[in-house]
Every structure is written in structure tokens, then in C-alpha cells.
Amino acid sequence: MTSSLPGFLFAIPFFAAIVIPVVGFTNQKLCRPIALGALLFLSIVSVIALSEVVSHGPLSHEFGGWAPPIGIEWVIDGLSGLLMVAISVVSFIALVLAGPLVEKELSGRVIPFYSLSLLLITALGGMVLAGDLFNLFVFLEIGSLASYVLVGVAGGRSLLSAFRYLILGTIGASLYLLGVGYFYAETGTLNMADMALRLPEVLDSRAVLTGLIFIVLGLAIKMGLFPLHGWLPDAYTYAPNSSTPLLASVVTKVPLYAFVRIAFWVFGIDAVSTQIPILVVLGWIGAVAAIVGAYLAIWQENFKRMLAYSSVSSMGLFMLGFSLGTETGFAGALFYVLADTLMKAALFGVAGAAIYQCGASTVTDLAQLRRNMPWVLAALLVSALSMVGIPPTAGFFGKWHLVVGALEAENYFAVVAILVSSMLTALYFFRMFQRMWVEPLPKPEPLVLETPLPIRMGLGILTFGIVALGLGGDLVMGLFFESVIPKGF
Amino acid sequence: MADILFSRPHFIAFIILFLLGMYIMVVCLNLVKKLIGMYIMQTSIILFFITLAVKADSTIPIIMPSVSALTPEAYANPLPHVLMLTAIVVGVSTLGVSLAMVLALYRQYNTLEEDQILGKVK
Numbered sequence: 001m002t003s004s005l006p007g008f009l010f011a012i013p014f015f016a017a018i019v020i021p022v023v024g025f026t027n028q029k030l031c032r033p034i035a036l037g038a039l040l041f042l043s044i045v046s047v048i049a050l051s052e053v054v055s056h057g058p059l060s061h062e063f064g065g066w067a068p069p070i071g072i073e074w075v076i077d078g079l080s081g082l083l084m085v086a087i088s089v090v091s092f093i094a095l096v097l098a099g100p101l102v103e104k105e106l107s108g109r110v111i112p113f114y115s116l117s118l119l120l121i122t123a124l125g126g127m128v129l130a131g132d133l134f135n136l137f138v139f140l141e142i143g144s145l146a147s148y149v150l151v152g153v154a155g156g157r158s159l160l161s162a163f164r165y166l167i168l169g170t171i172g173a174s175l176y177l178l179g180v181g182y183f184y185a186e187t188g189t190l191n192m193a194d195m196a197l198r199l200p201e202v203l204d205s206r207a208v209l210t211g212l213i214f215i216v217l218g219l220a221i222k223m224g225l226f227p228l229h230g231w232l233p234d235a236y237t238y239a240p241n242s243s244t245p246l247l248a249s250v251v252t253k254v255p256l257y258a259f260v261r262i263a264f265w266v267f268g269i270d271a272v273s274t275q276i277p278i279l280v281v282l283g284w285i286g287a288v289a290a291i292v293g294a295y296l297a298i299w300q301e302n303f304k305r306m307l308a309y310s311s312v313s314s315m316g317l318f319m320l321g322f323s324l325g326t327e328t329g330f331a332g333a334l335f336y337v338l339a340d341t342l343m344k345a346a347l348f349g350v351a352g353a354a355i356y357q358c359g360a361s362t363v364t365d366l367a368q369l370r371r372n373m374p375w376v377l378a379a380l381l382v383s384a385l386s387m388v389g390i391p392p393t394a395g396f397f398g399k400w401h402l403v404v405g406a407l408e409a410e411n412y413f414a415v416v417a418i419l420v421s422s423m424l425t426a427l428y429f430f431r432m433f434q435r436m437w438v439e440p441l442p443k444p445e446p447l448v449l450e451t452p453l454p455i456r457m458g459l460g461i462l463t464f465g466i467v468a469l470g471l472g473g474d475l476v477m478g479l480f481f482e483s484v485i486p487k488g489f
Numbered sequence: 490m491a492d493i494l495f496s497r498p499h500f501i502a503f504i505i506l507f508l509l510g511m512y513i514m515v516v517c518l519n520l521v522k523k524l525i526g527m528y529i530m531q532t533s534i535i536l537f538f539i540t541l542a543v544k545a546d547s548t549i550p551i552i553m554p555s556v557s558a559l560t561p562e563a564y565a566n567p568l569p570h571v572l573m574l575t576a577i578v579v580g581v582s583t584l585g586v587s588l589a590m591v592l593a594l595y596r597q598y599n600t601l602e603e604d605q606i607l608g609k610v611k
Contacts, residue, residue, distance in 0.1 A: 145582060170583055
């Protein structure tokens with residue numbers, strides 16, 4: 001039973017994605033309950049899988065009765081179990097929140113929205129579970145196709161951003177596939193565990209170095225790492241409000257997971273920090289991304305665009321944390337990834353709710369929220385404070401461990417980069433709050449009502465999650481040190 | 490360095506096709522031409538993988554009575570072929586989605602040139 005858990009994690013959202021168009025054809029109202037039911041079930045199963053992994057060690061599922069180095073293998077270990085829980089829970093909340101937005105924005109496209117969202121979650125799950133590099137590529141492409149369409153599903157301006165995302169995303173996927181080809185030519189295997197055993201012998205070959213560079217470049221395009229983030233601001237700004245909480249919270253985190261898996265599990269920490277010192281380069285890029293992303297966010301008038309640049313900045317912080325080469329830095333980066341999934345879902349949810357209720361798309365317009373929308377306002381406040389890194393929120397805890405990890409690595413430049421990017425983040429959020437409270441509202445004051453129940457519920461759970469993750473930070477970090485962090489630091 | 494390349498002309502073909510595809514994607518403003526470039530780039534990677542499978546004096550990886558089944562060096566490596574079968578499917582579905590997007594863009598803006606679409610958006 002337990003060894004087929006990876007199969008279950010794939011099958012639940014996949015069958016829901018197929019059932020939705022079939023059932024929705026006769027009764028469109030059933031789409032939402034099916035999607036939410038499947039995701040709730042998926043969340044429960046992935047929590048069970050994580051607890052199973054923590055208590056009994058990694059689970060592996062082989063397909064068609066062929067043993068792993070030859071056959072296809074799916075693995076859940078600490079890291080993939082954790083990511084699976086994050087993906088399923090956050091996407092469940094993001095779809096709860098999206099309900100009223102979908103009805104308003106995409107009224108004729110309810111079926112494709114829910115079906116594609118589930119297909120996206122299936123593919124993200126598949127990437128997290130895949131035990132070999134080629135399966136990872138296939139799921140990367142399935143997930144990307146679903147997200148291109150989720151960006152462009154509303155038509156109009158969003159279609160052009162979706163098309164650009166598609167062109168850049170395909171270049172990224174092609175580079176990744178090319179890198180996999182180099183690895184295969186050099187080691188003769190695609191299975192990650194098998195490759196980890198064979199790579200040390202060929203580590204000084206130029207083919208491995210070139211392959212690694214191609215793979216990192218390809219994944220960097222997919223995760224929107226500065227300076228390859230070109231598609232990201234437009235895609236997040238013009239995508240329909242119903243899909244941005246889902247897209248912004250999980251889609252870029254999973255290519256990051258793929259990078260971490262390849263760098264720390266397939267290559268190993270020694271190989272990527274000393275023999276092929278790619279972590280040093282990525283650390284610098286991450287530091288620059290964290291600062292430049294936050295700096296660019298200051299100048300954005302459109303709220304969603306500001307959040308998109310803030311995503312670029314967060315991606316830099318994750319990269320910086322993972323490349324510090326210390327246990328605390330790794331754990332801090334992972335914690336900040338979890339915190340950021342919640343924060344981005346909440347912030348884009350607030351942006352969607354503001355446009356839904358009063359058409360407020362710019363930072364100045366957000367002042368309209370301050371009278372009658374306490375729920376949305378609370379979510380905005382808590383997640384903004386968490387982005388800045390103010391205790392007791394999750395963002396503070398993540399940044400704290402990043403700084404401690406950087407100090408342990410004696411990398412003072414990284415410490416400065418983290419602090420500067422936090423200050424710039426504080427600058428753009430406090431500028432927003434200043435406009436909301438200090439400057440007077442236009443007269444006569446517009447009458448704005450509180451949002452519908454699903455939005456309030458979704459934002460409430462996310463806000464609670466941000467604070468709870470911050471307060472329970474020590475517990476989560478304990479879990480990381482016990483069963484998530486790779487050996488060899 | 491040059492000898493290595495000239496003894497392996499398929500690598501030269503792969504590099505030319507890959508760069509040509511990328512060049513078309515970046516330079517052409519017509520959306521359909523961009524997709525042609527994208528497809529050339531994807532096909533060049535398929536060529537790269539298939540050439541990895543080739544061995545001298547080997548045959549297709551189907552067991553035949555004339556060749557002993559126990560000599561792996563007598564057969565081409567089947568794995569890259571199978572991988573590329575999947576990669577072709579992935580490429581075709583990407584092309585399908587992108588053509589649908591181009592069609593929707595054309596219906597909306599009545600042109601396929603990116604600069605004209607951008608002009609109409611603003």
C-alpha cells in the first residue's frame with residue numbers, strides 16, 4: 001500500500017483533470033466541487049506520505065516491474081514529500097480563493113480553468129516525484145503548457161504575454177533537454193540515484209560541465225531567475241486574477257526544486273562547491289537578483305507588477321540561500337520557499353480581491369480597501385510584514401536563518417545582500433501603506449463592500465498559515481534537519 | 490579541436506540547426522516564423538540524441554535471426570530513440586498550444602507581426 005503512494009499522488013489530480021471536462025459538459029456547476037474535492041484529498045494523502053517518509057524513510061515506486069536503474073522510478077523522500085504537501089495545500093487554498101474571481105472574469109471558461117489547474121498540479125507533483133531526469137523534463141513541459149494557457153486564458157493582452165512566456169519557456173526546456181543528453185552520453189544512465197553513483201568518475205570531463213551549465217540555464221529561465229526573468233513581470237501582471245495566486249505561488253518553485261535536486265543529490269555538495277564551483281556563481285547571481293528585483297519593484301505603479309518583481313527578488317534570495325553551502329543556509333532557504341508560497345498566494349489573492357471588488361489595480365487605488373474590507377486588509381498587512389521580515393511572521397524566520405547561514409559561511413557579502421533586499425522590500429511596502437493611510441481618500445468616498453466568503457476564507461487560512469509557520473518555525477526546522485537536508489555538509 | 494568537429498559532422502549540423510532556430514526565434518517579428526524557429530531548435534535536439542545512439546557496423550535494435558541477440562555492440566542503442574519519441578510528442582503538443590495562441594492573437598488583432606500587435610495594445 002505505502003509503496004504505491006507516489007502513484008496515488010499522481011493519479012488523484014490527473015483523473016480529476018480528465019473528469020472535469022466530461023462532467024462539466026453536462027453540468028458546469030460541478031467543476032468546482034470536483035476540483036476542490038480532489039485537491040483536498042490530494043492534500044490529505046500527501047500529508048500521510050510525508051509522515052510516512054519521516055518515520056520510515058524514503059518510498060520508491062517502480063513502474064512495470066522493472067527495477068530502478070533500468071525501469072522508471074518515482075521517489076518520495078523528505079524534500080519531495082515536503083514540496084508535495086506545500087503544492088497541494090497551497091493550490092487547494094488558491095482554488096478556494098479563485099472561485100468568485102473565475103465566475104466574474106472567466107465565466108465562459110470555467111471548465112478549462114479548473115481542468116488546466118489540476119493538470120498543472122499533476123505535472124508539478126510529477127516533477128517533484130520523478131526519479132529520473134527525463135521524466136522530470138516531460139512533467140516540466142506538461143506543467144509549462146498548462147501554465148502558458150492559464151496565463152493566456154482570458155484573451156486580450158494576456159495572450160501576448162503568454163506567447164512570450166511560451167517562446168522563452170520552450171528555449172528553457174530545450175536547453176534542459178540538451179543538458180540531459182550530455183549527462184546521458186557521459187554516464188549512460190538517466191536515473192538520478194544511479195547517476196549520483198557514476199558521476200564522480202567523470203566529474204572532470206568537459207561534457208559534464210557543459211551539460212550542467214545547459215541544465216542550470218534552462219531551469220533558470222523556467223524559475224525566472226534574474227537576468228532571465230524577462231517573461232515573468234508581464235505574465236504575472238496580465239494573467240487573469242483567478243490564476244495568479246496559483247501561478248505565482250508554486251509554478252516557479254518547482255524548477256527551483258529540480259535545480260536543488262540535481263545540484264545537491266545528483267552532484268552532491270562537494271562537487272558543486274569545489275570541483276565545479278557553480279554554487280559560487282549562482283550565489284552572486286542570487287545576491288544581485290535579490291537586490292535588483294526589490295529595487296525595480298519600488299518603481300512599479302501596478303500592484304500585480306510590483307508583486308511580480310518582488311517574486312524575482314525572492315527567487316534571488318532562495319538561490320543565495322541554497323548556494324551558501326551551509327546546513328543552516330540550506331534550511332533557511334527551504335523555509336523561505338515555504339513561506340513565500342503562502343505569502344505570494346495571499347498577496348496575489350489580495351490583488352485579485354481588490355480588482356474584483358473595486359477595480360483597484362494600482363498601488364494608490366488600494367487605499368479604497370481601508371474602510372470596509374478588514375479581512376483583505378489584514379491579509380495584506382500580515383503578508384507584507386512577512387515579506388519585509390518582521391517577527392512573528394514566517395518571512396522573518398526564513399530571513400533570520402538565511403542570515404545565520406551566511407554568517408556561518410563567513411560570507412558577509414551575502415549578509416549585506418539579504419539585509420539590503422529586505423530594506424528595499426520594506427521601502428516599497430511602506431510606500432504602499434503610506435498612500436493607504438496618510439494620504440486622504442478622494443471625495444466622495446467610494447462605498448466598497450467586503451469580498452465574498454470564499455475569498456475571505458482563502459485569505460484567512462493563508463494569513464493564519466503565515467503566522468503559524470512563523471510561530472512553529474523551530475518545529476519545521478527540526479523536521480528539515482532530521483529528514484530533509486542532504487548529507488555531506 | 491577542429492579535427493574533432495570535422496570527424497563528427499553531425500555535431501556541426503546540430504550546432505547550425507540549434508543556433509539557426511534560436512536566431513529565427515529572436516530576430517523574426519512574425520509570430521509564425523518564431524514558431525518555425527522554435528520547431529527547428531527542438532528538432533536539432535532530437536538529431537543530437539539520435540546521433541548518440543549510432544554505433545559503427547550496428548543495426549536497428551530489433552532482434553533478428555541473422556544477428557546474435559547476445560551482442561549489444563551489434564545493435565544501435567534503443568534508449569535515445571525512445572526518449573526522442575516522447576520528446577517529439579512534447580514538441581508537437583507545444584506547437585499545437587502555440588498555434589492556438591497565435592490563432593487567438595490573429596483573431597483579436599488581425600495581424601501576425603509582433604510590433605503591430607504591440608502598437609495596437611497600447
